[in-house]
Amino acid sequence: MNMAPLVDGSLVVLILAVAIWTIAVRDSFAAVVGYAIYGLMLALAWVRLAAIDAALTEAAIGGGLTGVLLIRAAVRLRPTESVVAGDSPAWFVKALAAVLAGAVSLALAVVVLTLPEPAPTLAPQVAEHIASTGLGNAVTAVLLAFRATDTLLEAVVLVFALIAVWSLAPDRFWGGRPGQHYHLEANGMLAYLARLLPPLGIVVAIYVFWVGADLPGGKFQAGTLLAAMWLLAIMAGLTDVPEVRLVWVRIALVTGSAVFLIIGFAGVPFAGAFLAYPEGYAKPLILIIEAASMLSIAVTLALLVLGPPERRGQS
Template identity: 65%
Template sequence: MCSSDLLAVDISLTLLVLAMAGWIIAVRDTFAAVIGFVAYGLLLALIWVRLAAPDVALTEAAIGGGLTGALLIGAAARLRRTEAAACAEYPGALTRTLAAALAVTVAAALAVGVLALPDPAPTLAPAAAANLATTGVGNPITAVLLAFRAMDTLLEAIVVLLALLGVWSLAPDRAWGGYPGPQRHVDPNGVLAYLARLLPPIGIIVGLYIFWIGADLPGGKFQGATILAAMWLLVIGAGLADTPPVSRTWLRVLLVIGPLVFIAIGFAGSITAGAVLAYPEGYAKPLIVAIEIALMPTLVLALALLVAGAPQRTPPG
């Protein structure tokens, strides 16, 4: 593809993203706005591909457009009964003027901040690239996230768990410790059940592959975990399996095992490498892979159970 064609693609993507963002803000129907948000996330993924950032593109498609879109669809479904009343309360002219002024002010401040950056902009990329070989990891994104910015990655995993606890806290007292989400009753011979039998074996292989190559190629735990969680949710949605009760010991162990292993290896670094979340020389890659393996079940379960929602059915026994 020649440079003029690529420029046309870039301009088209830019206009589509801006138009989609404007439509999401302007549309009054919640469900339509959520669908627009999912499409917006997919367009952003294409932009990241054009910017030669496949890892970010995979994350945007999986987390930004996929998982977040599923959560927003669930929220929109719950708001259906109150949406008409909310739409009837149209904000006054003063409120709309203040909101528009605030939006313009924030946009202008961001533009000034970006344009005021020195040329070349300050970056730690050369330092990270110079020390990449010490991690033994071929994928620079994985090296940065688990070696140079390991604290951020640890906090991300903990935030996902805290979000899940927040969702579980919405359960009524009678259902605490029970099954998340409603009971699914689907035709075992229907199209959904057929897809739930056909797609998961393929999705599991793809998810595990994307996870495993993340140390050296674009991919990683978050992208792979999202695919595996989606396959599990498909089976649950088809009524072929049920969500586990949140009181199960094995479930709680798997939910915390990833952050606990991450923290244990991090504090061990203070003894073996002289700093918390540092790795001893020659052992960086095995320890990074061990952290990712430990985080994988935590992320799969947390992401799937976030979509499943709060416990709604009585716990067993």
């Protein structure tokens, strides 16, 4: 007896139910908590689609970090909620929106059912060339060799987004510390967790990074874990956010992209193209890029969650 259909069917039903619920429920706080749950369920769907790398990313970023971000926002916006909720549209607007959204879904469903057989795929090409990268994980090979440009630009996206977030700081707080100040409750629950979990998280993160070359995992998942651990320590009040004017913070942000660019340009004389790796050196170079990126991603993600500077620096 095969239980896969049962698992898949229930999973799809649950995902859709929670998704509809996060849209329908009145209370925003409940909706964002629901969204975090939804992210975790979606990660299970990714496992069922044999995309463990995506599952890890979805669980860490989709469920975890996005959840934290939205929950914090929901708490801060709670007082305004009833006011804005009064702007709810008329029933016929809702009906029209439902019909149109349904039409889009229907069209997509038809497209899904008519996708060509056999499905086009680049898997054979990846398999053919993966040996030259020395990597065992095809997803990592795509991210850091075949489509390294996307990955480089994505690191740039994170930096741009952070610059954009920082640009929102009120002038008087420019250069100061992001987010509110968190008081340490020495015997509190959060401090309890924040003392125990981060060291374990660091070991797991480095594990995820290290096996990423050959098994599911890599710098994004590892960086996200590190960011989560740092955030935990900050929110428990065990440590404070650095001021955004500090040079080491800025250097930490761009190190990943800078190393990526330098190795990329070194590829021009040594491997014949920008972002190419010399024969036999691909794997160590990729690991160097990933290690640098992991740290930059961790710092950037954590600072993105914390938001623009809201406090003046101490000095």
